[in-house]
Amino acid sequence: MYSLSSLAFTHLAILYVLFVPGVLLVLVSMRFIRETQVLINGYDLLIVFSLLFSIGLNGAIGFIFTKFYIGYEHYILVIGLIDLLLIVALLYKNTKVRRIRITSNTESKVLYIFTGVFFIIMLYNGGLLDILADSWWHMAYANRIAESSSYILDRIPLTGEPIISIVYAPLWHLQLAFIKHVSGEEIPYIWHSLAPWIVMVTIFSYYRLASVLVKNRWTPLVSVMLFTLLLGGINSYFRVSPWPGNVSYVFWYLLIFLTFRYIDLQPDQKMTVSTVDRLHYLISGVARNKYLIFIVLLSVIVIAGVHTAQLIWYLIAFLGYYLFIRHADKNPFISQCEIYKDYSVLTPIIGMLIIVLLFVEFYLTGNLSIKAILKDPKNYVSIPIMFGSIWLLSRLLNQTEKNNNYYWYSLLAIFTVVSLYFVIDWGHLRALFVPSMEVHGRLPHVPRVYKDIQGVTLSLPSWSHQIRWGLLYSGVLAIPVSIYLAVMRRDRGSYFLASGAIIGFLGVSSPYYYTALIQLIPYTSMYRIHLIIFTPIIFSLFFTHVWVLIKNND
């Protein structure tokens, strides 16, 4: 059976590589930067930031080592020296903040106990699977990086064919290589032992995501509990947590949390503010929240280095939310200025993000894929239909019979429902529930070809590749529940969750949505759009809503 000493060394090495440098960096920043006192308001966030800082720092060390041909076996010494310097900085007395304060309320304490119990469960569930999954490819990659002391390999990691390039975003594999050198243990031991650590940070990060969407004491905690209990998509596969994609979810949740946190820290704005004023707000906001912006940028870099696709889900989730609150000014029921502010602050952010993405693409490839997208005739159908139906849904969600003509409202509702009838492929949707009806692509992960009534060739994903497990039945149920919540509550949380649920669901059930969205990412990965259906948060918010409803009905 397992060698206990090997397991012990591996766990110590994980702490040494992935947490100690980060904890010290965060604590030092808390002594020198006053802004951190407001931002880091719990041990859970301290730990999430620690992992982020550690991965970032290790990435920088890996870059320098590779560039100057320094063997990775020297990492243990270099990081030890850095830790020592950070401890000295921590003991330095003449700093802006005399004493670091991190408070814990009752729900935080319950979260820590719950996570502790879950940590123990994951210790023996472990990260090694009993099947021959792709994790073994990732382990081979990490092993070659450790062996060659370089993340730029000259041979394909598993088969050894000659190549001189980066074969996969290497930041996470680099961490594994360092852990291997520190522990002296083989990669499978490390992979097995990583599961409880990554699950712990994932739970903390998810808690923060829920807390920024649902500003209520206990609902985020219920979200986290449901997150561990519900059988969802790949982000709920806790035994797969050492995989790069699953590690990147930690920072994906964090990035959404930080974006809303940034918006919360901005002064209130009305939707009628001019574009120039919005830009002014953005620049002054960035200047006021430098530390937060730094963490945002670091999260983006780490996600790009660990599993770049996560940035696409971030962009789609926010773009969807932005489009859904586009008509919020038409809705007299939205009394909270929260949504107005979200819209106002997000306008320049989304504009800037799109410009930056285009710039980065042009800089890296010397080309803009938008040109190819505009040349492809199928996009003339899929993209307008996708944006058109989102526009209709947004109008309908924000239009009520009370603030407008009843006939106009009914007409809009009928038109939206009819449009959705034609947007969704019902045969494909039926196959979600009846697998024998499914038309398969060449391989489970390869989308199948679909021809619409005009004969335009579009694509649809195969349900059997993770999506069915992610949607049946909690995921499917989350769609009507999220719409119910958006109609009844009309606040940030319910709108963000509903927009994600609707776009996530249409993304896998409508050929127009799927074809339009695969322009953003290699088409075999787009099925993961169902990840933006945040089922545990939707359910927990629903439980809270019903609880309040029953109490008020008494």
Added chain:
Amino acid sequence: MIKPKVSIELFLALVLLVLVSLSTLFDSLYHFGYYKKPVFSKNNIPPYHWRINYPPQINYLKSSLPYLNDIKEIDSITEAGSVFYSDVATSYYVAISSKLYAANPKSNHRTAIDRASATAHPSLLHNLCHGGKYAEQYDSLKEYFKAKNSENVKNGFSPIKYLIYNKDESNSNLRNCRKDQYAALTSKLEEEFNILFKGDYLDLYQIVEQ
């Protein structure tokens, strides 16, 4: 007129509440070991989700961990960076903890034109147990690998130098021979190739002379 006691909103909420609670309950029961597969599952879910009663020894027995000592030995007596042939699972297990490269990974881990496509059939060892289907067109296994290696060299790839046979019977990922077939297979392998190492689980054969 009788005024309804429950509002439409509350009624709708209660209907959804029942469905959401049932869905949550049945998903939870899977985690707590009451069902081997989720109650409403339309297909078997691979073991990606945590389970309260998950036996950790399964991870151990179906991974490379039992073979680490053998792999260490093999790594010390083989030429670093050379290529070996084995069953699909052992190809990963050895490549992850040694300086050797695998000629026989899963199909989705092969490149478009690579050594693996020019080499032996993925199930060669398994098929050899059942009559040597993929070797019979050649006089011997040695001839078979010789032909495959000449293809490799022609395509600019390094030849396959070693063959590793994993005789573990408890790991279902291997899909190797049964115990009664093992003796016949090993005698055939030993007849044709030099045996370099015989471990608790792994046997190493030399295909190409140094």
